[in-house]
Amino acid sequence: MNAGISIGYRGREIALDARGYLRCLDDWSEGLAEQMAASDGIALTAAHWEVLRFLRDHYAQFQISPPMRLLVRALSARIGAERGASRTLYRLFPDGPAKQAVRYAGLPRPLSCI
Secondary structure, eight states: OOOOEEEEETTEEEEEOTTSOBSSGGGOOHHHHHHHHHHTTOOOOHHHHHHHHHHHHHHHHHSSOOOHHHHHHHHHHHHOTTTTSHHHHHHHOTTOIIIIIHHHTTOOOOTTOO
16 A cells, blocks of 8 residues: 655654645645645646635535536536636646646545546
């Protein structure tokens, strides 16, 4: 079994699984999200945070990270078709919104992601 990895944040080691997702959802913070994104070369903007907060709200309500289709549909309904469009999300999260944004949001990897 792969033990995973960790990331140093504010003097502690935060446990991640082998794919970089938090092992303990309670370890998440906005600062940690910013650090994770920065390590991927992304500076989180208001547009990024809009998606991350949506993901965290969705998880709090349904206890599951949304797959890409559901993410686009629900986000478009909430913030508008252009800002919630797949192409917009891929500009914000080039490694895949359903994977990368969910990781920054501190949530479990969506089941539909390989």
